[in-house]
Amino acid sequence: MLVWLSEYLVKYITVFNVISYLSVRAIFALLTALIISLLMGQRVIDWLQKLQLGQVIRNDGPQSHLSKKGTPTMGGTLILSSITISVLLWADLRNPYVWTVLFVLIGYGIVGFVDDYLKVVRKNTDGLIARWKYFWQSVIALIVAFTLYAYGKDTAVTQLVVPFFKNVMPQLGIMYILLTYFVVVGAGNAVNLTDGLDGLAIMPTVFVAGGFALVSWATSNMNFADYLHIPYIKYSGEVMIVCTAIVGAGLGFLWFNTYPAMVFMGDVGSLALGGSLGIIAVLLRQEFLLLIMGGIFVVETLSVILQVGSYKLRGKRIFRMAPLHHHYELKGWPEPRVIIRFWIISLMLVLIGLVTLKLR
Structure with missing residues (x-):
């Protein structure tokens, strides 16, 4: 919006x-989203408390978490609002990639909002029925996948970038749609699974988004x-x-x-942020x-898959509790x-990931 005004x-x-410079707008986008979050944070918390939108704690979780019951949740609405306002202000809205990420961010945010609403308002502990949750996530991911494929078929948009191999970038063809689907849906649910401790999911998300900001800048040059x-x-x-x-x-x-x-951010935040990281990775071919x-998100997800698989096949658990962060809690580690x-x-992994861009 401000790009048009500045022109x-x-x-x-x-x-x-100066507003035409991408780096300047990126810094202002960061500061704008940060300031909105800081200024509106306490107001949002008070509003959530007034509506009695408190966190529901499952009885089969760590006992130390029972004290968290009633803590305001659905704080992800603050994150999504801050991101959206900042992006609409500082991004060039003629760019289709901006709208693609916002579509996934808001779409997954709505799915997460419905899930949170059913949990905290309707007192349905399981929230949105799993098959419907995945159905709507899939619909959003497939809409984006088919649109991007139709737009960028047989161009750099549908190439697969393989780490460590500079000359290996095969065209995916129709497999691009499948890859996009799994990356977006997988990332959304991976961040959602990781969001089990105070601040555990948000900081790795910040690190990864920061890493992708650098990759985005390099990819556009x-x-x-x-x-x-x-x-x-x-x-x-x-x-x-956006990053x-x-x-x-x-x-x-x-x-x-x-x-x-x-x-707490709730599913409205974790699903939206995860889906956004997924579509950003797809758009950048990374x-x-x-x-x-x-x-971190990958390991947390794998811990759940391994735990469930081991229990069904062998009747034994690999971890004391899954996702992995609960395992360490039950081992006696303070939160x-x-x-x-x-x-x-997570920070180490982001730095390693950035290094792989040069090791080709």
């Missing part, structure tokens, strides 16, 4: 030309793309604005979500990079120790 005003006041042997993608630059907005909104939310949390940088160590690992 008009620069004719009269040249200083407005022909010289850097050629240097790193990654595909140059015309519209990828504006994705950087930095996620970073700002995430840090602002962490102010209130850090241990002991004053508010699905493998998401696998590396989002390693802040689990959180901080997972953050440190």
Whole structure:
């Protein structure tokens, strides 16, 4: 929105030309989302408390979590609002990739909102029936997948970038749709599974979004793309604005979500953020990079799959409780120790992922 305004005003006041710089708008998008989150955070918490939208704690979870019962949830509405407002202000809204990410962000946010609503308002512990939850996630992912495939068929948009191999970028063809579907749906649910401790999911999300901001900037520049042997993608630059907005909104939310949390993001936040990271990875052709940088989300998801599979096949559990963060809680680790160590690992994985861009 401000891009259009600056293009008009620069004719009269040249200083407005600074808004045309992607890096400047990326920084302002981060600061805008951060400030909105900080200014509105307490108001949102008070509003959620007034509506009595408190967290429902399952009896089969760690006993230490029972004290969290009643803590305001659905704070993800603050994150989504901050991101959306910031992006609409600072991104070039003529860019289709911006609307693609917003479509997934808001679409998954709505699915998560319905799930949270059923849990905290209708007192349905299981929330939205699993098959309907996955159905609507699938619908959103497939709409995006088919649209992107129709637009970018047999171009850099549908190539697969393989880490460590600079000359290996095969065309996926119709398999692009399947890959996009699994990345978006998988990422959404992976972040959702990770969101089990105060601040555990939001900081890795911030790290990964920050990493993708750098990748987006490089992918939109022909010289850097050629240097790193990654595909140059015309519209990828504006994705950087979305990434930095996620970073700002995430840090602002962490102010209130850090241990002991004053508010939880709920499924409205975790599903939306996960789905957004998934579609960002797809747009930048860096699905493998998401696998590396989002390693915490991957391990948390695998721990659930292994736990369920082992119990059904062998009648035995591998972990004391899944997802993995609960396993360490039951081993006696204090919650802040689990959180901080997972953050440190997540930061390391993001840095490793960025290094792989050069190791080709």
